[in-house]
Amino acid sequence: IVTKRLDRRLVMWMLTVLLIVSNLLAAFASSLTMLLLARVVLGVALGGFWSMSAAMALRLVPMRLMPRAMSIILTGVSVATVTAAPVGAYVGDVWGWRTAFMIAAVVGALALLVQLATIPRLPPAGVASVRTLLEVLKRPMIRAALLVVLLVASGHFAGFTYVRPYLEVVPVLPIETISLVLLGYGIGGFFGNFAGGFMAERNLKAAVALAPLLIALSALVLLTLGASPVTAAIAVAAWGFAFGAVPVGLQTWLVRAAPDEAESAGGLMVATFQVAIALGAVFGGLLVDHAGVASAFAYCGIATLLAALVAVLMGPKRAG
Numbered sequence: 001i002v003t004k005r006l007d008r009r010l011v012m013w014m015l016t017v018l019l020i021v022s023n024l025l026a027a028f029a030s031s032l033t034m035l036l037l038a039r040v041v042l043g044v045a046l047g048g049f050w051s052m053s054a055a056m057a058l059r060l061v062p063m064r065l066m067p068r069a070m071s072i073i074l075t076g077v078s079v080a081t082v083t084a085a086p087v088g089a090y091v092g093d094v095w096g097w098r099t100a101f102m103i104a105a106v107v108g109a110l111a112l113l114v115q116l117a118t119i120p121r122l123p124p125a126g127v128a129s130v131r132t133l134l135e136v137l138k139r140p141m142i143r144a145a146l147l148v149v150l151l152v153a154s155g156h157f158a159g160f161t162y163v164r165p166y167l168e169v170v171p172v173l174p175i176e177t178i179s180l181v182l183l184g185y186g187i188g189g190f191f192g193n194f195a196g197g198f199m200a201e202r203n204l205k206a207a208v209a210l211a212p213l214l215i216a217l218s219a220l221v222l223l224t225l226g227a228s229p230v231t232a233a234i235a236v237a238a239w240g241f242a243f244g245a246v247p248v249g250l251q252t253w254l255v256r257a258a259p260d261e262a263e264s265a266g267g268l269m270v271a272t273f274q275v276a277i278a279l280g281a282v283f284g285g286l287l288v289d290h291a292g293v294a295s296a297f298a299y300c301g302i303a304t305l306l307a308a309l310v311a312v313l314m315g316p317k318r319a320g
Contacts, residue, residue: 001129001130001133004124004129005124006124007121007122007123007124008052008055008056008059008122008123008124009115009119009120009121009122011048011052012049012052012056012115012119013112013115013116013119015044015045015048015049015052016045016049016108016111016112016115017112018041018042018044018045018048019042019045019046019108019111020105020108020109020112021041022038022039022041022042022045023038023042023101023102023104023105023108024101024102024105025037025038025041026038026039026098026101027098027099027101027102027105028098047270047274050266050270050273051263051266051267051269051270052263052266053070053073053251053266054066054070054251054252054254054255054262054265054266055125055255055262055263055265055266056122057069057070057073058255058259058262059122059125060120063256063259064201065201066200066252066255066256067196067197067198067199067200067201067204067207067248067249067252068197068201070197070200070247070248070251070252071193071194071196071197071198071200071248072197074193074196074244074247074248074251075190075193075194077189077193077244077247078186078187078189078190078192078193078244079190082183082186082187082190088100088104091103125262125263132261132264133264133267133268135261136258136261136264136265136268137268139257139258140314141253141257141314141316142254142257142258142265142268144310144311144314144315145250145253145254145257145269146268146269146272147307147310147314148208148212148250148307148310148311148315149250149269149272149273149276150272150275150276150279151212151276151303151304151306151307151310152211152212152215152246152250152276152303152304152307153272153273153276153277153280154276154277154279154280154283154303155212155215155280155299155300155301155302155303155304155307156215156243156280156300156304157276157277157280157281157284158280158281158283158284158287158296158299158300158303159219159284159296159297159299159300159301160239160243160300161280161281161284161285161296162284162288162293162296162297163182163185163236164178164182165293166222166226166293166294166297167181167232167236169293170222170226170227170232171226171227171228171229171232173229173232177229180233181232181233181236181237182236184233184236184237184240185236185237185239185240186240187237187240188236188237188238188239188240188241188242188244189240189241189243189244190244191241191244192211192240192241192242192243192244192245193244193245193247193248195241195244195245196211196244196245196246196247196248196249197248199245199249200248200249200252204249204252204253204256204315204316205311205312205315205316205317207245207248207249207252208249208250208253208311208315208316209308209311209312209315210242210245210308211242211243211245211246211249212242212246212304212305212307212308212311213242213304213305213308214238214239214241214242214245215239215242215243215246215300215301215304216300216301216302216304216305216308217238218235218236218238218239218242219235219239219297219298219300219301219304220301221234221235221238222235222236222297223294223297223298223301250269251266251269253315253316254266254268254269256316257316283299284296284299284300287299
C-alpha cells in the first residue's frame with residue numbers, strides 16, 4: 001500500500017537495500033536495541049520480497065509457466081537451507097559472528113547489482129489499498145487458500161521446531177547424525193521445490209493437496225516408527241520434500257485466484273504465513289511443555305491432514 005505508485009523494480013531494489021542495511025546494522029551493533037532494529041529491518045525486507053515475488057513472476061513469464069517460475073525462485077530457500085546455515089556457523093566460529101553479517105551484506109550487494117542489470121521497468125499494475133485487500137479477501141478461493149496456509153504453516157512450525165530434541169530422545173541420535181538428517185531435510189526441500197512446480201503445471205489441486213498430506217504422513221511415521229534411526233531419517237527427508245513443494249502450489253493458487261490483484265494476494269499470504277508461524281510456535285511450545293514432543297507432532301499431523309482435505313474439497317477447480 002505504501003509503495004503502490006512506484007515502479008515495482010524500484011520497490012524490489014529498495015527492499016534489497018534494506019536487506020544490506022540490516023546486515024550492516026547487525027555487523028556494527030553496539031547494543032541489543034541496535035541488533036533488534038537490524039532484525040526488524042530484515043523482516044520488512046523479507047516480508048516485502050515474499051509479498052511481491054509471485055506478482056513479479058506473473059509479469060515476467062506467461063501464466064502457464066508460473067509454477068515453474070515460482071519453483072525456481074523458491075529453490076533459493078532450499079539452497080540457503082542446505083548451505084547458508086553451516087557456512088554462517090563456520091564463518092562465525094573462525095572469524096566471529098560480525099564477519100558473517102558482513103559477508104551477508106556483500107551477498108546482498110551482489111544480488112542488488114544483478115537486479116539493477118536485469119529487472120525491466122514494471123509500472124504498478126493496480127493501486128493497492130486497504131479496500132483492495134478486503135475485496136481480495138472476500139473471494140472464496142482466496143479464503144480457502146489462506147486457510148490451507150494457516151493450517152500447513154502452524155502445523156509445520158509447531159512440530160518441526162522440535163525435531164532435534166525428538167531425534168535426540170526417541171531414535172537417540174548423536175549430534176553429528178542429527179546434522180546429517182537435517183541436511184537430508186534441506187536436500188529434500190530442494191527437490192520438493194522442483195517437484196511442486198512440476199505437479200502444479202499439470203494438476204494444481206493435486207500439487208496443493210499432496211504436499212500437506214505427505215507432511216501429515218511423515219509426522220505419523222515419526223510418531224509410530226520413529227525409534228528406528230533409518231525410518232526417522234527418511235521421514236524427516238520426506239517432510240523436507242513436502243514442505244519444499246508447499247509454497248509453489250499455494251503461490252500459484254493465489255495468483256490464479258486473483259490475477260488482477262496478485263500483489264494484494266501475495267501480501268495476504270505472507271501475513272497469514274507469519275501469523276501461522278507465531279501461532280504454531282507458541283501452541284507447539286505449550287504442547288511440548290504439557291504433553292511432550294509427540295503431542296506437537298500429533299498436532300502437526302492433524303493440521304496438515306485438514307489442510308489436504310480443504311485443498312481437495314475447496315481447492316482450484318481446474319488443472320494446472
